[in-house]
Amino acid sequence: MGKICILVSECKLGDIVAQKVVSKYGATIAVENTVINNYIKNKLIAFDINYIWIYGNADEETPKLIxxxxxxxxxxxxxxxxxxxxxxxxxxxxxxxxxxxxxxxxxxxxxxxxxxxxxxxxxxxxxxxxxxxxxxxxxxxxxxxxxxxxxxxxxxxxxxxxxxxxxxxxxxxxxxxxxxxxxxxxxxxxxxxxxxxxxxxxxxxxxxxxxxxxxxxxxxxxxxxxxxxxxxxxxxxxxxxxxxxxxxxxxxxxxxxxxxxxxxxxxxxxxxxxxxxxxxxxxxxxxxxxxxxxxxACYVGSRVMLNNGRTGEILYVPPHAITKPIVSVESEYIDLSKESNLKIIRMI
The missing domain is CATH 1.10.3210.10 (Hypothetical protein af1432)
Structure with missing residues (x-):
């Protein structure tokens, strides 16, 4: 599977990052093999990232490669x-x-x-x-x-x-x-x-x-x-x-x-x-x-369980708050830095 450099505005949900994405301030936004979702794409745009490398277009073969x-x-x-x-x-x-x-x-x-x-x-x-x-x-x-x-x-x-x-x-x-x-x-x-x-x-x-x-x-x-x-x-x-x-x-x-x-x-x-x-x-x-x-940043995409029993996926780890990532739970975005009563208790 080859690598393709594309505009962030043109990347699709499900595309897979082929090379670590770093902001101009040195913060890691996405590591290799991160699956692009709405949250990640919006972060790339917010950090003024214009281009990223992906593994071609996401298809059935890419997950098999991973x-x-x-x-x-x-x-x-x-x-x-x-x-x-x-x-x-x-x-x-x-x-x-x-x-x-x-x-x-x-x-x-x-x-x-x-x-x-x-x-x-x-x-x-x-x-x-x-x-x-x-x-x-x-x-x-x-x-x-x-x-x-x-x-x-x-x-x-x-x-x-x-x-x-x-x-x-x-x-x-x-x-x-x-x-x-x-x-x-x-x-x-x-x-x-x-x-x-x-x-x-x-x-x-x-x-x-x-x-x-x-x-x-x-x-x-x-x-x-x-x-x-x-x-x-x-x-x-x-x-x-x-x-x-x-x-x-x-x-x-x-x-x-x-x-x-x-x-x-x-x-x-x-x-x-x-x-x-x-x-x-x-x-x-x-x-x-x-x-x-x-x-x-390497834990983006990991499945986790919260202390309320709900499970989800880590979407983003803020460089300024690495102990409190953003977690997607049933299409809901949960910012653990703003939810003091919630925390990750187990990696799944």
């Missing part, structure tokens, strides 16, 4: 989870890091860099608590890769971020499974042991010359925070590399939105709120705002 892309991504994702499972299990048995396998997984992930819509859809749908450690490593690589792309980093830099995401939690291979899988609250000693995973992971790779120093540093420092509240050394923001900051944000977001043995996942919009309010002093503001603003 489904095939998603199916392939899900298949590759599951394979990558199995591969990283083997890497981490080998480490727990004292074997060295399989760098060739890490490179293979990294390349598979990087190949999807221009398909952010399907990446987010895939990560939203394929989440289980029982494989958390393995899927979490893959997820953090994907989120880190997208953040690197949104920060306009080079391919070489983004590849290092992908590798850092895959390896950031390998130190947990040294943590007893009864601690990792404990359903109840961890005691003080158990918490301290969990915190040592950053040091364990760093020690596993520090002598492997083909792993870059930036990746090694991200493994060691991804739990450090801008306000010195992190671990293992309590460093501040000036002492943290870009890679450590990126992996720290990707790790935190995926942790909030993932199923765990001891708690349920939060919706992306609750996660945005937590990261904006509760962790505002913990993360680099520029990197965080870049991540959340671009990521939020």
């Amino acid at each position: 489904d095939n892309n998603l199916l392939k991504l899900k298949k590759d994702y599951k394979q990558n989870v199995m591969e990283i499972n083997e890497v981490i299990n080998d480490l727990s048995r004292g074997k060295p890091v399989n760098v060739q396998k890490i490179d293979k997984i990294s390349n598979s992930i990087y190949n999807a860099i221009n398909d952010e819509y399907h990446i987010i859809k895939c990560l939203s749908e394929l989440r289980t608590a029982d494989q958390h450690l393995y899927s979490h490593s893959i997820n953090v690589s994907f989120y880190g890769m997208l953040l690197g792309k949104w920060l306009c980093l080079t391919k070489s830099e983004i590849n290092k971020i992908v590798q850092a995401g895959l390896l950031h939690d390998i130190g947990k291979a040294k943590i007893p499974t009864e601690i990792l899988n404990k359903k109840g609250k961890l005691d003080v000693q158990e918490v301290e042991e969990i915190k040592r995973h950053t040091i364990y992971g760093y020690n596993m790779v520090k002598r492997i010359h083909i792993i870059s120093d930036e990746v090694k540093e991200a493994i060691l420092l991804h739990h450090e925070r801008m306000n010195k509240s992190g671990y293992p050394m309590g460093k501040d923001g000036d002492e943290l590399s870009l890679y450590s900051k990126i992996i720290g944000i990707a790790d935190a977001y995926d942790a909030i939105t993932s199923e765990r043995i001891y708690r349920h996942r939060e919706t992306p919009f609750i996660a945005f709120e937590i990261l904006q309010k509760e962790n505002i002093e913990c993360f680099d503001i520029h990197i965080m705002s870049t991540f959340l603003g671009n990521l939020a």
Whole structure:
């Protein structure tokens, strides 16, 4: 299916966006694969967008193309989870890091860099608590890769971020499974042991010359925070590399939105709120705002359930209010920023 550049005034309802649409102020209006509806079209006009790229004219073949892309991504994702499972299990048995396998997984992930819509859809749908450690490593690589792309980093830099995401939690291979899988609250000693995973992971790779120093540093420092509240050394923001900051944000977001043995996942919009309010002093503001603003736009078209039991589709995520999107419910437009009693409780 080819791409066609057309006037916004001529685009039809049901046309599918083929290239991200950004306003002159840098706000994301629509991501690739967004389906044009009245609300989106009016927003394009309001932001003075004259032309957009679409996948030809919407027809029966286009949704099949999108489904095939998603199916392939899900298949590759599951394979990558199995591969990283083997890497981490080998480490727990004292074997060295399989760098060739890490490179293979990294390349598979990087190949999807221009398909952010399907990446987010895939990560939203394929989440289980029982494989958390393995899927979490893959997820953090994907989120880190997208953040690197949104920060306009080079391919070489983004590849290092992908590798850092895959390896950031390998130190947990040294943590007893009864601690990792404990359903109840961890005691003080158990918490301290969990915190040592950053040091364990760093020690596993520090002598492997083909792993870059930036990746090694991200493994060691991804739990450090801008306000010195992190671990293992309590460093501040000036002492943290870009890679450590990126992996720290990707790790935190995926942790909030993932199923765990001891708690349920939060919706992306609750996660945005937590990261904006509760962790505002913990993360680099520029990197965080870049991540959340671009990521939020990727949820346009997602099906959601509101706390009143009604279901609908996200039509638009305002750049100035990413926690309160516009939702279409049975042909009614609901602006959650103006409905204080309503909120999204589940992604469908």
